[in-house]
Amino acid sequence: MEMSGEAMVAVKKPQDHPQMETSKIGVLLVNLGTPDGTDKTSMRRYLREFLSDKRVIEWPRAIWLPVLYGIVLNTRPKKSGALYDKIWNRERNESPLRTYTRAQGEKLAVTLAEYPQVVVDWGMRYGQPSIEQALERLDKAGCKRILMFPLYPQYSATTTATVNDKFFEALIKMRYMPATRTVPSYQDEAVYIDALAISIEKHYATLDFEPELLIASYHGIPQSYFKRGDPYPCHCWETTRLLRERLGWAEDKLITCFQSRFGPEEWMQPYTDKTLEKLAKDGVKSVAVFNPGFVSDCLETLEEIAGEGEEIFHKHGGVNFTHVPCLNDSDEGMQVIEQLVRRELQGWV
Structure with missing residues (x-):
């Protein structure tokens, strides 16, 4: 059956479409979070995000939010900032948690270097770099499969679940959503x-x-x-x-x-x-x-x-x-992260 010129739609041939990058696999390490600094403003911003999480504080919002904004965020930032100042990594001007998480990501990338298609990144549930920012980087790198690793050995709704919440919340905003996996708790591994x-x-x-x-x-x-x-x-x-x-x-x-x-x-x-x-x-x-x-x-x-x-x-x-000390980025600590990641990547690499 012939179609009139008005009804015909031009269909692009495959060669007319831009060449898509070879699909890569992202591994995203996620820890709790960190303030950007020990000053009152940075601490207030961090605590507001952390303590506004319904997974962390399960009180009814009508009760908790007046307490949070009326009392906690007016008193706790200064005190918490002073505590963070005692342990602050002054060389890098960041918290130890950010230092160690970065190191874990860098070392994991080295151990997985045999897989050129694997890209390792890291992020925080609260503060910077955020999970959404890390996902944007992995997306730009061409990752269409992502393994997300909440760095909590024991499962809790206040930790593992809220990381999963934020991860999938960020995925909702993506046009081309990647296939995903999450690493389960490993309290008995x-x-x-x-x-x-x-x-x-x-x-x-x-x-x-x-x-x-x-x-x-x-x-x-x-x-x-x-x-x-x-x-x-x-x-x-x-x-x-x-x-x-x-x-x-x-x-x-x-x-x-x-x-x-x-x-x-x-x-x-x-x-x-x-x-x-x-x-x-x-x-x-x-x-x-x-x-x-x-x-x-x-x-x-x-x-x-x-x-x-x-x-x-x-x-x-x-x-x-x-x-x-915690396992941090020690040889023993990295062996845990590496072994669990390799296991969860099976079938993808």
């Missing part, structure tokens, strides 16, 4: 447990005293979150149990505690600070603390534990205190 054990053994070898016990201090969540189904505390207990078995230690030599509580609610217990105080009062003279729920050292590990935690222990009679 052998490579992770081994890395923790090795890091502890290496650190203990540098000490001139023998810790009587080791506290595994995880970031806490309100008990109400756990009661509503958040599996995070169970994941924490599982990590501690497996690590205890890996080290061959008795139950009282490696214990689980929770830190960083905020607000009037009851949080998961026992609390790390209260435990350090009680241990010292009970006559324990030497302790070690580490943070298996944190992939990289940050404010909560360097200031709250290595700083405040040591002060609490000494104040109440303790003598020897040591903080075991």
Whole structure:
């Protein structure tokens, strides 16, 4: 059947279309976030984004927002800025979390260099560089498949889920949306447990005293979150149990505690600070603390534990205190990230 000239539509031949780049694969590492500076303005901007997250603070907005804008954001930025200033990486003028996350991304890119189609990038859930900015870079690099890795060993709606939220929110804005995968929590992965054990053994070898016990201090969540189904505390207990078995230690030599509580609610217990105080009062003279729920050292590990935690222990009679660094970009830490990424890339590379 013939068509009139008015009805005919010119159809471009394949050679008329611009040549598309060979599809690449992006690997996106994502951690919690960081302020851009320790000044009040930077801290307020960061805390506003963080504490406005409905996954982090589950109170009704009508109750929480007046508290956030009327009290918290007028008082906490200055205090938090002073704490960040104690641990700030002055050479790079950034927080340690940003320094370590960048290093993890750079080292992962080197270990995956055998795959020229893989592009590694990194971003933050709160602050800069944002997840959206990282996705834009990967898109410009021609990545049509993306593996996103929330850098949290234990799953929580307050961490892993909100990173996933922001990741998919950013994808919604893309015209050509890539195929995606996300790395699941890895609280019981052998490579992770081994890395923790090795890091502890290496650190203990540098000490001139023998810790009587080791506290595994995880970031806490309100008990109400756990009661509503958040599996995070169970994941924490599982990590501690497996690590205890890996080290061959008795139950009282490696214990689980929770830190960083905020607000009037009851949080998961026992609390790390209260435990350090009680241990010292009970006559324990030497302790070690580490943070298996944190992939990289940050404010909560360097200031709250290595700083405040040591002060609490000494104040109440303790003598020897040591903080075991996070895995950071150590060989053991990078082995965890690399092995999980390689596993999740199967079928794509």
